[in-house]
Amino acid sequence: MGNSPHWQLLILDASAFIMGYEPSNIKTKQFSVPSVLRELIPESTPWIRFMIALEGCLLQVQAPTESYLKEVEKASVKVGEGKKLSDTDRDILALALELKDRGKEPVIVSDDYSIQNIAESKGIRYISLSTLGIRYLLKRTLYCPACYRRYPSSYISETCRVCGTKLRRRTTRKTLATRGEKGE
Ligand SMILES: [Zn+2]
Incomplete structure (x- = not known):
């Protein structure tokens, strides 16, 4: 990865928090979805990291709208990933599509192959945690x-x-x- 890429915003899945992602180390705007929080064990270190970022306004949590969930559904069937997606995966992808439609440049942070595959088919950028340098x-x-x-x-x-x-x-x-x- 080159020096100082200018991503407009990052969308974080649960694995990012579990793997040790620390929102306060990153200057870019960061988003996640409510279902990610539900995947984290309350009071665990990833959960605490999530909550602190949320309270400190480093992280914005937003549920995707229905129409984008449907779009993800269609895309996942098309690339043959339909059955592999969890609800959280769908939410992450749908939020990315929604933000992209609003003129943002979302980058999904996930090591999940199915997410990456669908993101690619929809022209959404993604990076794995190691790419981010963490x-x-x-x-x-x-x-x-x-x-x-x-x-x-x-x-x-x-x-x-x-x-x-x-x-x-x-x-x-x-x-x-x-x-x-x-x-x-
Ligand atoms: Zn000595």
Whole structure:
């Protein structure tokens, strides 16, 4: 993906929140649908992320209108994805169509192949989470608790080569965000 693409708005499905998508890291306008919230487990981290974004007005939640749901239905049958779509998938796609009709440039954020397939057939752009540059990685660090020297995780010895203290491992979850925002 090139540098700083200018998407007008992003539409987020449940998997985005579950995979660790953080709306506050993104400057673009973001939309989702009520059925996404219903898919998230209340009080879970993805649910909390969703609610905070909603309350902070980073995220706009909107149910699609009936006529666009019908249009999605037709498109899904046409490309042979009809049975694979969940209600949430339909809502996401219908909202994208609706916003596009209103002159916006929606980009669906989803790793779901059926959604991507139908979006493509309707000329709607989509990206997967990794394309957006958001990944969660487990980062393992090996360090000396006495002198704080860091070692690569492939380091063979169990002790610090400078002060001889037994090394410790620490596993942290690290968000990697592109566009000059370092997660560290
Ligand atoms: Zn040391």
